Amino acid sequence: MNPNYKNLFLLVFLFSFSQLYASTPKPSFKGVEFKPSTNVLCTTGQFVTYKNQTDEKKLEGEFKSSYLWTFEGGVPNTYLGETPPAIKYNIIGVFKTTLVGSALNSEGKVLGKREYTEMIYVENPKINLGMDKSICANSAVMLDAGAGFEKYRWTPENNNGKLGDEQQLTVNKSGVYKITASTKNDCEASDIIKINTEVCTGIVSNEMNANLKVYPNPAKDAINIEATFSIASELRVVLTNSTGQEVSRLNYNNITNVSDRMDISAMIPGIYRANYYVNGVLAKSTNLIIQ
Numbered sequence: 001m002n003p004n005y006k007n008l009f010l011l012v013f014l015f016s017f018s019q020l021y022a023s024t025p026k027p028s029f030k031g032v033e034f035k036p037s038t039n040v041l042c043t044t045g046q047f048v049t050y051k052n053q054t055d056e057k058k059l060e061g062e063f064k065s066s067y068l069w070t071f072e073g074g075v076p077n078t079y080l081g082e083t084p085p086a087i088k089y090n091i092i093g094v095f096k097t098t099l100v101g102s103a104l105n106s107e108g109k110v111l112g113k114r115e116y117t118e119m120i121y122v123e124n125p126k127i128n129l130g131m132d133k134s135i136c137a138n139s140a141v142m143l144d145a146g147a148g149f150e151k152y153r154w155t156p157e158n159n160n161g162k163l164g165d166e167q168q169l170t171v172n173k174s175g176v177y178k179i180t181a182s183t184k185n186d187c188e189a190s191d192i193i194k195i196n197t198e199v200c201t202g203i204v205s206n207e208m209n210a211n212l213k214v215y216p217n218p219a220k221d222a223i224n225i226e227a228t229f230s231i232a233s234e235l236r237v238v239l240t241n242s243t244g245q246e247v248s249r250l251n252y253n254n255i256t257n258v259s260d261r262m263d264i265s266a267m268i269p270g271i272y273r274a275n276y277y278v279n280g281v282l283a284k285s286t287n288l289i290i291q
Helices: 004-022
Strands: 029-031 032-038 045-048 050-052 062-072 078-080 087-088 094-105 110-122 133-136 139-146 151-156 170-173 175-182 188-198 209-216 222-240 245-265 270-278 283-288
Touching: 029 209, 032 094, 032 209, 050 094, 050 283, 087 283, 209 270, 209 283
Parallel strands: 133 188
Antiparallel strands: 032 050, 045 087, 062 078, 062 094, 094 110, 139 170, 151 175, 175 188, 209 222, 222 245, 222 270, 270 283
16 A cells, blocks of 8 residues: 555544544533531431532533432431432431532443532530539539530529639539530530528538548548448548648548548648538538648
8 A cells, every 4th residue: 555545544544533532422520519508416316408519510412420428427328319308417426428429321330420528516515513402601512514515604594794614613602503515516505503501500411411520630640531321422532731732532422331541641741621522512621630
């Protein structure tokens, strides 16, 4: 064959092939994207809705798009289609939602895909200050909102006056106290408690019905701790030095009787403060001389 004809034939073949290839439709996504109605649920049992915002080019010819959703922690946890139903979240946690967009030919073959992910935060914060309490006049009780919050605010009930912004609040007056706390995702929880002060006829208020003994005083190597409660209670014995710093502690949970010793042999001689808390209430506070 004449070399010139051979070259011409090759050029015609290449041109025809390029035209055929150029006319073949090619599926393409610019990107898959969706928007949840919220990324944070502050209680369990709530729903999130999802809007498909995929920026998709027209898929020419026989090509079509397909969308597969996966919802960690959600009900249902998967969905095949463009727009899923509302998804319910019943458990606390951090969950990933994923959308995979695929381009398919007439035979169902995947020719291209894109993926997009959003995180869903499900919280259910709770605060429990416990039962209303009575404390002895001239004593105090420490209220504790619990850990796990970013911000705390103590106020009198139905009053915006600020009493404190820490996890704990020491109270020595009658009143109704409210705590409102928020997590890092701005989910709030609150609780109230009523504190009554009364003149105590014994070591602790009548409702505690406890027989508490701590001896000897002065003491040298150890002190004896004895207590009897009519119902299972919590007892906390805390020793503080002259600057108010805690130097020793014993905790007893869910007990009706205590007979124990606290080792003080390593403590520097001096005057200490012995504080006795029953069910979180400061029931007694006395000076303790250590020789």
